[in-house]
Amino acid sequence: MRTEGRARKRLPVTDDGDPLTFCSTCAFSSACLAEGFDKSQLSELHVLVLHVGPFARGEHIFREGDPFNSIAAVRAGTVKTYVVDSRGREQVQGFFLPGEVIGLNAIHGARYPANAIALDTVTLCRFSFPQMSLLATRMPGLQQHLFRLLSHDIGKASLLSGDFTADERMAAFIIAFSRRYEARGYSGSHFNLTMARTDIANYLRLASETVSRVLRRFQDEGLLRIERREVQLLDRIRLEQLASAVLRH
Amino acid sequence: MRTEGRARKRLPVTDDGDPLTFCSTCAFSSACLAEGFDKSQLSELHVLVLHVGPFARGEHIFREGDPFNSIAAVRAGTVKTYVVDSRGREQVQGFFLPGEVIGLNAIHGARYPANAIALDTVTLCRFSFPQMSLLATRMPGLQQHLFRLLSHDIGKASLLSGDFTADERMAAFIIAFSRRYEARGYSGSHFNLTMARTDIANYLRLASETVSRVLRRFQDEGLLRIERREVQLLDRIRLEQLASAVLRH
DNA sequence: CGTATGGTTGACCCCGCTCAATTGGTGTGG
């Protein structure tokens, strides 16, 4: 019923649907499709895709310190990355939805700098990074695409570093998910948060009690409806307004 | 008397010292030297270097929204990048010392997402990014180097996003500068902060009054001596301890 | 020497954290 797409029709091997088509939600689809590469190049990219999973909820995809050799695009489910700080508390670094890429911050250092864990049933498309780099030297479009993905994540990482109020952070969180779901073809006004309140709190650097209270108030003020993990946006304008402090349009 | 190195011996043109040697502090020196490329490749990289500046204190190097076409390595001086938030307050994103690279977060989006301003007299080595990408398809070592630089900045950007105390932030700031100066061959125990207190505060997401108070206390407790912008580390062990919460070793 | 800008210090207060108690939802075994 959820993000599985057209997997499962096939055996879990390196391919996906028709051999000349990447899955439409994949972060790399535009790297080839949008730029009109010929069929031989497409299949070259396909050759180094390894379809892995499913990972069950709570299973680790990689752990901090593991040697780095591949990046992966989320195909189905949600991935959370986190580290454990010196006080032993979990610091959530990010959530990754279908089509988004994990492992980019491991290139430098040759080891994963964080843990990645499945929040629900997760399947991935794994790419050997050395092989992909090699291919990128022959496919300028792919190289550009990798540069852009990396560059994008620099900006994303600094979003939450500002000094924002709990309301602004919470609104930005909701709006960002809404946009990301929309970009992948799901509803942006009614969706399911796949993570616990404590995960949201650790990500936003708030106490989970504060997350509860703010969501409660948002609901009382008619900005949204939230029951358990089901969110429905009711006043997107107002939420965007609050979020704009963080997201900057 | 400061970070000028061996510029100024030459006209401000595309070259630097001996035509087959990059300046030793440059972030790209290792891209060729350390990996044993031959002389023809070295000169290819040299061809696309444009030595620009000097910029005077307060001059902008680029502004938010400017079209992106080049990245630049700082050659001398200090660069500050910042944006202005919705409340009209300056949010400092980073400081760049000689040898460090600015503009990497502009690749995605094709426009600079922040302003860059010289904090003192700044000179740069500017590289056309399209040309550099093209060269990188023929120099796998250069491509790897770019990937690593980008990847590194993802991690750097998320450092300050944790919920740390003012003391931890301040200590991490001092230690990080100490290490970066050391890595470039300057003293790591006695150096000059080139930015104002308000810049430090905006970067650490603290009030400038708090920066003053914390530095005062650090001095009273014998961790360092600071007069105006001159810093001298007195108890590096203790500072590293405080900083470790942020820097994670 | 006067003026401006940046830095320091003090007094007060508020947002969000902590601690603690309660509720509710989910899964498990009787």
Place this chain on the structure above:
DNA sequence: CCACACCAATTGAGCGGGGTCAACCATACG
């Protein structure tokens, strides 16, 4: 199908770190 246990989420009470506001001080510059 219900009873219990367990964990996530909620709600309340109190407090403290760091922000704000304001006054004062010091160094740089004309």
